[in-house]
Amino acid sequence: MSQANVTRGATADRNDALPYDVDVLRLGHRLVRDARMSTHVGLVARALGARSLIISGADDETVDSLRRVAERWGGNFEVAFTKSWRETIKKHAGIVVHLTMYGERLDDCLKRIRENLQLPEDSSKRKRVLIVIGAEKVPSEIFQIADYNVAVGSQPHSEIAALAVFLDRLFMGEELYYRFDKAKIRIVPKAKGKHVEVL
Amino acid sequence: MSQANVTRGATADRNDALPYDVDVLRLGHRLVRDARMSTHVGLVARALGARSLIISGADDETVDSLRRVAERWGGNFEVAFTKSWRETIKKHAGIVVHLTMYGERLDDCLKRIRENLQLPEDSSKRKRVLIVIGAEKVPSEIFQIADYNVAVGSQPHSEIAALAVFLDRLFMGEELYYRFDKAKIRIVPKAKGKHVEVL
Numbered sequence: 494m495s496q497a498n499v500t501r502g503a504t505a506d507r508n509d510a511l512p513y514d515v516d517v518l519r520l521g522h523r524l525v526r527d528a529r530m531s532t533h534v535g536l537v538a539r540a541l542g543a544r545s546l547i548i549s550g551a552d553d554e555t556v557d558s559l560r561r562v563a564e565r566w567g568g569n570f571e572v573a574f575t576k577s578w579r580e581t582i583k584k585h586a587g588i589v590v591h592l593t594m595y596g597e598r599l600d601d602c603l604k605r606i607r608e609n610l611q612l613p614e615d616s617s618k619r620k621r622v623l624i625v626i627g628a629e630k631v632p633s634e635i636f637q638i639a640d641y642n643v644a645v646g647s648q649p650h651s652e653i654a655a656l657a658v659f660l661d662r663l664f665m666g667e668e669l670y671y672r673f674d675k676a677k678i679r680i681v682p683k684a685k686g687k688h689v690e691v692l
Numbered sequence: 693m694s695q696a697n698v699t700r701g702a703t704a705d706r707n708d709a710l711p712y713d714v715d716v717l718r719l720g721h722r723l724v725r726d727a728r729m730s731t732h733v734g735l736v737a738r739a740l741g742a743r744s745l746i747i748s749g750a751d752d753e754t755v756d757s758l759r760r761v762a763e764r765w766g767g768n769f770e771v772a773f774t775k776s777w778r779e780t781i782k783k784h785a786g787i788v789v790h791l792t793m794y795g796e797r798l799d800d801c802l803k804r805i806r807e808n809l810q811l812p813e814d815s816s817k818r819k820r821v822l823i824v825i826g827a828e829k830v831p832s833e834i835f836q837i838a839d840y841n842v843a844v845g846s847q848p849h850s851e852i853a854a855l856a857v858f859l860d861r862l863f864m865g866e867e868l869y870y871r872f873d874k875a876k877i878r879i880v881p882k883a884k885g886k887h888v889e890v891l
Contacts (some may be wrong), residue, residue: 530728533850540847562848595879595886599868636884646868647879648739649761650856651732657853658860666861669798669845680794680846685835687794 511664511671513610514621515543516585517656520578520635521628522550533653534626535559539570541660542668543624546571549578567676578625582638587621589639592655593631596642603662606641624659626652710863710870712809713820714742715784716855719777719834720827721749732852733825734758738769740859741867742823745770748777766875777824781837786820788838791854792830795841802861805840823858825851 517538522531532555535546539562548555556572563570575581582589588609596602610620625635636642645655660668672679681688716737721730731754734745738761747754755771762769774780781788787808795801809819824834835841844854859867871878880887 530732533729533852536847536849537853540845540849541853566847595882595888597881597883600865633885636886642883644879644881646739647881648735648765648872650735650739651852653732653850653852654736654740654856657850657856661857661860662865666799673847680843682796682843682846683794684796684841686832687835689794 511542511668512620513663514587514619515660515663516545516547516621516623517543518547518549518575518578518581518623518625519628520549520625520631522548522555523628527628528554530628530653531555532558534656535570535572536562537653537657537660539563539568540668541657542664542671543660544570545573547573547575547581549575549581565677567673567679579634579638582623582625585621585623587623588641589623589625590641590643590659591625591627591631591635591639592645592652592659593627593636593642594644594647594649595636596644599643599645599659599662602641602643606663609640622663624656626656628652710741710867711819712862713786713818714859714862715744715746715820715822716742717746717748717774717777717780717822717824718827719748719824719830721747721754722827726827727753729827729852730754731757733855734769734771735761736852736856736859738762738767739867740856741863741870742859743769744772746772746774746780748774748780764876766872766878778833778837781822781824784820784822786822787840788822788824789840789842789858790824790826790830790834790838791844791851791858792826792835792841793843793846793848794835795843798842798844798858798861801840801842805862808839821862823855825855827851 519531519534531548538546559572588606590606625639645658677692679690679692681690718730718733730747737745758771787805789805824838844857876891878889878891880889
């Protein structure tokens with residue numbers, strides 16, 4: 494999988510990337526019922542700095558709509574399917590973060606995750622994070638396999654929201670400042686109304 | 693509408709509240725199609741410190757499921773309908789924040805919103821914020837009525853994610869530390885597995 498091609502807004506053409514390679518694994522996707530939710534999961538992953546979404550379960554609608562967005566709005570975000578989430582997790586050479594309301598407090602975990610991700614200054618290797626998010630039921634095995642079970646609050650809410658807050662915290666807000674290359678369309682921030690640039 | 697009854701986790705019975713009264717107005721809710729998305733919007737609003745959700749459009753399924761959660765998990769989160777979002781916005785005595793990918797950058801806006809919300813030290817009045825989030829199409833009038841059009845990134849993603857990141861930034865992460873009173877059930881954060889307290 495390629496690196497996220499997001500370039501810092503202010504310096505247009507640089508091929509800067511965010512400090513970690515983040516992939517998102519979506520468990521328990523159910524056909525039709527979850528199409529829209531999984532599409533949102535994918536859009537959030539892409540917009541907030543992850544480089545791919547891997548869906549456990551198959552659904553062409555979700556994939557098509559995410560690919561259309563990526564083509565129009567730029568970047569190299571990828572969408573894939575897996576028949577075995579176990580295999581996907583096992584093969585992943587990085588930290589596995591499971592977002593769950595039953596987990597440890599976000600701030601506590603983030604501190605440890607950040608320490609874990611700290612690289613020696615001279616290292617050119619990028620650290621990888623696999624974020625696992627479930628649908629309503631998650632196999633209990635996941636809690637054991639994950640390096641971190643992280644709760645973005647211990648109240649029931651939304652895996653979309655949990656993913657968004659986690660990415661925003663992990664990247665410390667930097668993810669909002671990068672811009673995607675190869676975009677056909679781009680928004681210029683504006684106080685009132687809409688300013689869309691066709692590239 | 694009552695104040696959010698969220699008490700800081702560490703000091704159990706205090707009736708502390710977050711610094712602002714935040715309500716969320718959900719525009720363009722379409723029956724059935726949007727039930728799950730609006731339910732997630734409501735859950736995120738509640739879990740991340742807002743005190744109510746107002747839905748423009750009517751859907752009993754969404755309301756019922758949000759009320760069931762609030763009853764089980766505690767707090768005073770309210771769900772209401774409006775037939776006229778114009779009226780709801782007009783009647784709201786506070787700052788109107790419209791979350792839109794076309795708006796100004798989050799960091800820039802937040803700075804100004806925070807200044808705007810700053811109260812004189814001796815004031816006992818609480819400042820109010822109405823967060824407006826749309827479905828796919830938002831009437832252009834909203835851009836004019838809103839005090840702030842705020843972009844949580846200028847890439848297409850999810851109103852659920854935008855709401856979550858905005859609330860987390862507005863409350864500076866504090867919202868995750870409060871706990872809801874009158875709860876029948878509560879989660880105790882845990883590294884592996886689930887620890888549910890029945891109260």
